Amino acid sequence: MNLFKKIMLWIAGLLITASLFITIVGWAVSKPGYQGPESDHFNGTTFENPGNVPTKDFFDVMKWYFQRDQGEWNEVPEEEITFAERPDDNVTSGLKITYVNHSTFLIQTAGVNILTDPVWSKRVSPMSFTGPKRFRPPGVRFEDLPPIDLIIISHNHYDHLDISTLKKLNEKFEPRVIVPLGVDVYLNQEGIQNTIPLDWEEDQPIDSDITVHSVQAQHFSARGLFDRDKTLWSGYVIDTPSGSVYFAGDTGYGDFFTSIGENHPDIKVGLIPIGAYKPRWFMKPMHVNPEEAIQIHKDVGAEISFGMHFGTFPLADDGMKDPENDFAKAMQQPKNSGVNFKLLTEGDSFQVQ
Numbered sequence: 508m509n510l511f512k513k514i515m516l517w518i519a520g521l522l523i524t525a526s527l528f529i530t531i532v533g534w535a536v537s538k539p540g541y542q543g544p545e546s547d548h549f550n551g552t553t554f555e556n557p558g559n560v561p562t563k564d565f566f567d568v569m570k571w572y573f574q575r576d577q578g579e580w581n582e583v584p585e586e587e588i589t590f591a592e593r594p595d596d597n598v599t600s601g602l603k604i605t606y607v608n609h610s611t612f613l614i615q616t617a618g619v620n621i622l623t624d625p626v627w628s629k630r631v632s633p634m635s636f637t638g639p640k641r642f643r644p645p646g647v648r649f650e651d652l653p654p655i656d657l658i659i660i661s662h663n664h665y666d667h668l669d670i671s672t673l674k675k676l677n678e679k680f681e682p683r684v685i686v687p688l689g690v691d692v693y694l695n696q697e698g699i700q701n702t703i704p705l706d707w708e709e710d711q712p713i714d715s716d717i718t719v720h721s722v723q724a725q726h727f728s729a730r731g732l733f734d735r736d737k738t739l740w741s742g743y744v745i746d747t748p749s750g751s752v753y754f755a756g757d758t759g760y761g762d763f764f765t766s767i768g769e770n771h772p773d774i775k776v777g778l779i780p781i782g783a784y785k786p787r788w789f790m791k792p793m794h795v796n797p798e799e800a801i802q803i804h805k806d807v808g809a810e811i812s813f814g815m816h817f818g819t820f821p822l823a824d825d826g827m828k829d830p831e832n833d834f835a836k837a838m839q840q841p842k843n844s845g846v847n848f849k850l851l852t853e854g855d856s857f858q859v860q
Contacts, residue, residue, distance in 0.1 A: 537729075537730060537731030537732060537733040537734040538663070538692070538693040538696075538730045538731065538734050538737075538738075539689075539692045539693065539696070539734075539737075540552075540553075540689045540692070540734055540737025540738050541554070541688045541689025541692070541704075541737060541738055541739065542689075543688065546706070548707065548739075549688075549739075552737070553735070553736040553737055554688075554728070554736045554737070554738070554739050554740070555736070556725050556726075556727075556761075556792075557723075557763075558761065560725060560759070560761070560792050561792050562727075562792070563789060563792065563793075565732075567789060570789075571786070571789045575824055576786075576824055577821060577823075577824045577825075577826070578785075578824065578825055578826020578827065578828075578829050579826045579827060579828075580642050580821050580826060580827040581642070581827060582642045583642060583643045583644070585644050588643070588644050588646065588853065588854065589646075589852070589854050590644075590646060590647065590648055590651075590854050591605055591646055591647045591651070591854040591855075591856060593651040593653075594613060594615065594620075594647065594651065594652070594653050594856075595615070595653065596620075596653040596654060597618050597653075598615035598616060598617075598618070598620075599617065599618050600860070601616070601749050601858055601859055601860040602614070602615070602616040602747055602749035602750065602752070602775065602776070602858070602859040602860075603615040603616065603856055603857070603858050603859075604752070604776060604778075604813070604856065604857045604859075605646070605647060605854070605855070605856040605857075606646060606813065606815070606851040606852070606853055606854070606855050606856075607625075607645045607646050607647050607853060608643055608644075608645055608646055608818070608819045608853035609624070609626055609666060609815065609816060609819040609820060610623060610624040610626070610661070610666070610667055610756070610757075610778075610780065610815045610816050611623060611624055611625050611626055611645065612754070612778055612815070613647060613652070613653075614745065614752060615653070616716075616717070616747040616748065616749055617714070617716040617717055617747060617748050617749075619656045619657060619713060619714065619716075619717055620652075620653045620654060620655050620656050620657070621655075621656065621657045621658070621659060621745065622652075622655055622657075622658050622659070622676070622682075623658075623659050623661070623743075623754050623778065624659070624660060624661055624666075624667040624668070624756070625658060625669065625672050625673065625676060626645075626666060626667070626669040626672055627645050627649050627669070627671075627672045627675075628641070628669050628671050628672055629641050631664075631665040631666035631669065631820055631822075632665055633665065633730070633731070638665070639665075639666065639820040639821055639822055640820070640821075641819060641820060642818070642819060642820070642821065642827060643818060643819050643853060644853070645853060646852070646853025646854030646855070647853075647854065649672075649675070654680055655676055655679075655680040655682045656680075656682055656683070656713075657682055657683050657684075657685065657713055657719075658673070658676060658682050658683070658684045658685070659684075659685050659719065659743055659745075659754060660684060660685065660686045660687070660690060661687070661724065661740060661741055661742065661743070661754070661755075661756025661757060662687060662690070662724075662726060662728050662738070662739070662740035662741065662756060662757060663687075663690050663693065663728050663729070663730055663738050664728070664729070664730075664757065665730070666820055666822060667756070667757065668690065670697055673694065673697075673699055674697065674698065674699065677698070677699045677701075681701060682701070683701050683702075683703060683713070684699060684701060684702045684703065685702075685703045685705060685711060685719055685721075685743070686702055686703070686704055686705070687704065687705065687706075687721070687728075687738060687739035687740055687741040688704050688705070688706050688738065688739040689704065689728075689737060689738030689739060690702075690704065690738045690739070691703075691704040692738075693730070693738075705719075705721035705741065706721060706739065707721050707722060707723050707739070707741060708720075708721065708722070708723075709721050716747065716748050717745065717746060717747055717748075718745075718746045719743055719744075719745050719746075720743060720744040720745075720746070720771065721741045721742075721743055722741065722742045722743060722744055722753075722767050722770075722771075723741075723742065723761075723763045723766075723767070724740050724741055724742040724755065724756050724757065724758040725758045725759040725760070725761045725763075725792065725793070726740040726756070726757045726758055726759065726793050727740065727793060728740050740756065740757065740758075741756060742754060742755045742756045742758065742767070743756070744767070744771045744774065746771075746773075749775065749859050749860070750773055750774070750775025750776070750810070750859060751771055751773045751774045751775055751776075752774070752775065752776045752777075752778065753767070753771070753774045753776070753777045753778065753779075753807050753809060754778045755777070755778060755779045755780060755803065756780075757780060757793065757794065757816065758780065758793075758794075758795060758803075759791060759792045759793050759794060759795060760791075760795050760799040760802065760803065764802075764803050764806035764807055765806045765807075767806070767807050768806055768807040768808040771807070772808065774807050774808055774809045774810070775809070775810050775811070775859055776809060776810070776811055776812065776813070776857075776859065777803070777804050777807055777809030777811070777812030777813070777848075778812070778813055778815055779795075779800045779803050779804060779812050779813070779814060779815065779848075780794065780795060780800060780814070780815050780816035780817070781795070781796070781797045781800045781814040781815070781816065781817050781830045781833075781834050781850075782794075782814075782815075782816045782817030782818065782822075782823075782825060782829075782830040783816060783817075783822040783823040783825065784796040784797075784823060784825060784830075785823050785824040785825040785829070786823075786824055790823055794816075794823065796833065797814075797830060797833045797834035797836075797837045798833075798837040800812075800814065800834070800848075801834075801837055801838065801843055801846055801848055804846065804847075804848050805846070809847075810847065811847045811848070811849070811857075812847070812848045812849070813848075813849055813850070813851050813857065814830070814834060814848070814849070814850045814851075817830035817831065817850075818830065818831065831850060834850060
């Protein structure tokens, strides 16, 4: 056998081995899904985005992966972070929102402490040694958290459902956990039992002062290769005595945001993603860019919005500073004059009276 044939056989063997490894790992990390009646966004097996939303399959993922042109990322050491002072255990007056980073906020109001998509891990991946790593430390130290009463999970992607963090929070505080349909099955298997699954347009009273409403988002779900869209993805509107908070989760842009604003006319604060949007041919159906994020702020009628989902984990091709720079450019457009939309730094807090 000549050298060329030996090399080709070696390459073929390597590809087959790699494919088998990916398949086995993809199967192992896949999680059980929702089982329930069909609806306008559930076909009996998987969830769907209403409307003509283009989907991206495995071959699109491979095309993007091998054509990646990621911008620059530089790790920020802890000594350069201004961490939040230890938050008060019990905020009874007004509404206090502290940005941890990525999609994690601490919302405190009416004596209730709420975390959105809590992630304190150093990687967002099924494996601790590889996958997207954290480039900025969380702005609130885990040990400084006040007693957490409620956790809100938007969907099951690793940068939003961090099972390691959730287990630590469950062990320390035993909070209620609101999740989209089907996500509760996985959490229950992991020992987190106090879960409340919601479909879009369902709501859950937390106490006499606070109610959480699940609302539509445009995204997808998966933990592995064989559980694509078997659980739901959601945004949320949290009604509080000081006004409502809209937490968009992960989403592409659609006309449903106007309906959210019409159905929830008292949105005081919007928490809206601005990052992981490049390249647009691949990311547009699932992640808004900064200009679309500003439009969501307008559509839902928020008094003030804060950006999220940027500058922490390299999830797409945008560089670490691209979302902030593109956001600044979008805000300078005449049509966005007077728009009350800001970017916080991790550890920053905002108070609504």
